[in-house]
Amino acid sequence: DLCSSSTGAVEMEPDGLILIGKEDDIKKSQRVTAKVNGREVVVFYHEGKFHAMDSRCYHEGGPLRLGEIEDINGQACIVCPWHKYKITLETGEGLYEGINPLEPSPTPQWQSKGVKQRIHKVTIDNGNVYVSPPDLSVSFDSDYFADKYKNSGDLAM
Ligand code: FES
DSSP: OTTOOTTOOOOBOTTSOEEEEEHHHHHHHSEEEEEETTEEEEEEEETTEEEEEESBOTTTOOBGGGOEEEEETTEEEEEOTTTOOEEETTTOEEEEEEOOTTSSSOOOEEEEEEEOSOEEOEEEETTEEEEOOOOTTSOOTTHHHHHHTTTOSSOOO
């Protein structure tokens, strides 16, 4: 059955986009993993929007596809199952809770470490969900683990 692969048989579309799956199916399952140019990518459907990012956490390669989504200061974040790092779905920023000791009564505030996880552009067309091939002229911390697990066959834990 050619249609049953949930890990996403990769098909190249004429315009270079990579087909991930049917819009309706991903809306139901809320997340799906696929190989995009050999790298593990996870596509989430969360609160009416699709997001795609490298599936291997920028910290030590944890499987973000198995993480929970949490709202942090109004930003939807995936929480890595390994060491609980938080990564925004929208931008791939790593968030941390920091304290400014110079404040009169310091309280922890969520702050950004910058974009750590490579995100991928999602396109919806005619009921299908596509991801754009990554622009490798720009690099992100998660690239190291994307390469390490590249073409590793099974989606290992
Ligand atoms: Fe993701 Fe450490 S591997 S938090």
